Amino acid sequence: MxxxxxxxxxxxxxxxxxxxxxxxxxxxxxxxxxxxxxxxxxxxxxxxxxxxxxxxxxxxxxxxxxxxxxxxxxxxxxxxxxxxxxxxxxxxxxxxxxxxxxxxxxxxxxxxxxxxxxxxxxxxxxxxxxxxxxxxxxxxxxxxxxxxxxxxxxxxxxxxxxxxxxxxxxxxxxxxxxxxxxxxxxxxxxxxxxxxxxxxxxxxxxxxxxxxxxxxxxxxxxxxxxxxxxxxxxxxxxxxxxxxxxxxxxxxxxxxxxxGGKAPFIVMDDADIDKAVEAAVTSKFFFGGSVCTCNDRMYLHRKIHDQFMDKFIAKVNALKVGDPTTDVNVGPRISNVEVEKLKKMVARALEQNATLVSEAKPTGSTFERGHWFFPTVFSVSSNDVDIMREETFGPVIAAMAVEDFDQALAYANDSEYGLSAYVFTRDNRKIMRSVNELHFGEIYVNRPSGESPHGFHTGYRKxxxxxxxxxxxxxxxxxxxxxxxxxx
Missing domain, CATH: 3.40.605.10 (Aldehyde Dehydrogenase; Chain A, domain 1)
Structure with missing residues (x-):
């Protein structure tokens, strides 16, 4: 080219x-x-x-x-x-x-x-x-x-x-x-x-x-x-x-x-799981997660947590990383500074007892030069670990199980950020509660990320x-x- x-x-x-x-x-x-x-x-x-x-x-x-x-x-x-x-x-x-x-x-x-x-x-x-x-x-x-x-x-x-x-x-x-x-x-x-x-x-x-x-x-x-x-x-x-x-x-x-943002991705037990998984992958790994509105922490109802994660990890593992001018899903990071930042975040997550459930490894000469970091998925049991609180701005994501919608809302709102959020549910009452109780400037309901020119893109808090x-x-x-x- x-x-x-x-x-x-x-x-x-x-x-x-x-x-x-x-x-x-x-x-x-x-x-x-x-x-x-x-x-x-x-x-x-x-x-x-x-x-x-x-x-x-x-x-x-x-x-x-x-x-x-x-x-x-x-x-x-x-x-x-x-x-x-x-x-x-x-x-x-x-x-x-x-x-x-x-x-x-x-x-x-x-x-x-x-x-x-x-x-x-x-x-x-x-x-x-x-x-x-x-x-x-x-x-x-x-x-x-x-x-x-x-x-x-x-x-x-x-x-x-x-x-x-x-x-x-x-x-x-x-x-x-x-x-x-x-x-x-x-x-x-x-x-x-x-x-x-x-x-x-x-x-x-x-x-x-x-x-x-x-x-x-x-x-x-x-x-x-x-x-x-x-x-x-x-x-x-x-x-x-x-x-x-x-x-x-x-x-x-x-x-x-x-x-910046730290968008919560909430999936309830009545959601269309396949649709939610597809949106979670798209919304996380578009431009390798270097998007302020990207899915950056997932709260999954305990009843569907394992089913969701099995499908999510399968799709993440199938992502192709490589030259962005070819048929791949994830390209390089913008700089080595960004790579080192992500490495430190992963190391810190492991120190805080996060469980690494998926991590791809580079193979081949393509990755001998350039700034590369591969999709990485964690499972956590606490909302207080850094990986659930700090913006990653890269292909790193963590998920945790929640008992109900109340807990998901509480964890989602417990953040210094307030740009975007995602909710997957078929229950219109929960959707309306999201309008009233989810304190973010932009909420995607049952769909992946992506603004429109005639919408309004705004954030709360930091x-x-x-x-x-x-x-x-x-x-x-x-x-x-x-x-x-x-x-x-």
């Missing part, structure tokens, strides 16, 4: 997208991006400086008044063009995404497809940017509540979904009249940079979208604390989200955070603030302005 590179799209090794142009970074530092499959070099990119971030913010501020003055439909037209260009370049984008991030090519195609769907939803929302008119207290007076753009958005994205997360920030920001500076994760910047070139080809005005590449604790932190950014939208880890929250607090800056997607996600990129209009 011949993978297109940044250079195929006209992007140089040290270039950033600022002010509608490809410009050289002010820093001579460069970062080598390696393929997680075999550690081979994929591309060299700039390692942006503070000066680069300042230039990007200045370009965004300069462009915002004219962009904000455009009609929502004018802005939507350009977003539709961008979505069309993504579709036209879907395969090269997917191949590049797999090369830099190790995601299965089939999963990369989903990532790219979801990005264009998110942009189209944002564009379609242009006709639904509504204000309110209320009667005033006095005669000849009305109260107008307008929704207006913040100004300049800083969009900081994670490494696991470069295309979709770019669209999740850019679409809502642009359709509501904001301009944006995007900082992709330093491990996976290539797809985002190519998307910047597609923004240029779509005719999005100079400075409306800007992209800088660099370390989160330097360039990212500078964008958060910069007096020229008005709203921060970040997807990433709880650690990084906490640091960003603290930085933004210095200026009382609005912060929207989509962070899983984040704000939320994304749908009408409510778009509203997060606007603030309200109240006008008391006396026309006497």
């Amino acid at each position: 011949t993978i297109q590179t940044m250079r195929d799209f006209g992007i140089g090794a040290g270039q950033l997208y600022i002010g509608g142009r490809w410009v050289e970074s002010a820093s001579s530092d460069r970062r080598e991006i390696h393929n997680p499959t075999d550690e081979s070099p994929v591309a060299t990119v700039a390692s942006s400086s503070i000066e680069d971030a300042d230039r990007a913010v200045a370009a965004a501020r300069k462009a915002q008044p004219a962009w904000g003055a455009a009609t929502p439909m004018e802005r939507a037209t350009l977003l539709h063009k961008l979505a069309g260009l993504i579709d036209e370049n879907a395969e090269p984008l997917a191949q590049l995404l797999t090369a830099e991030g190790g995601k299965l090519l089939s999963e990369s195609r989903i990532d790219v497809g979801f990005s264009s769907a998110l942009l189209r939803y944002a564009a379609e929302s242009a006709r639904r940017l509504q204000g309110e008119i209320l009667p005033g207290e006095g005669r000849d007076e009305q109260i107008w509540i307008q929704r207006v753009p913040y100004g300049v958005v800083a969009g900081i994205t994670a490494w696991n979904f470069p295309a979709a997360l770019f669209a999740r920030k850019v679409g809502p920001a642009l359709v509501t009249g904001n301009t944006i500076v995007v900082k992709p994760h330093e491990l996976t910047p290539l797809t985002t940079l190519v998307l910047g070139e597609l923004c240029r080809r779509a005719g999005i005005p100079d400075g409306v979208v800007n992209i800088v590449v660099g370390d989160g604790r330097t360039v990212g932190a500078h964008l958060v604390s910069h007096k020229g950014t008005d709203l921060i939208s970040m997807t990433g880890s709880v650690r990084a989200g906490g640091e960003i929250y603290a930085l933004g607090a210095e200026q009382i800056k609005p912060i929207r955070l989509e962070l 899983s984040g603030l704000g939320g994304e997607d749908g009408q409510h996600g778009i509203e997060g990129f606007m603030r309200k302005k109240t006008l008391y209009n006396n026309y006497a």
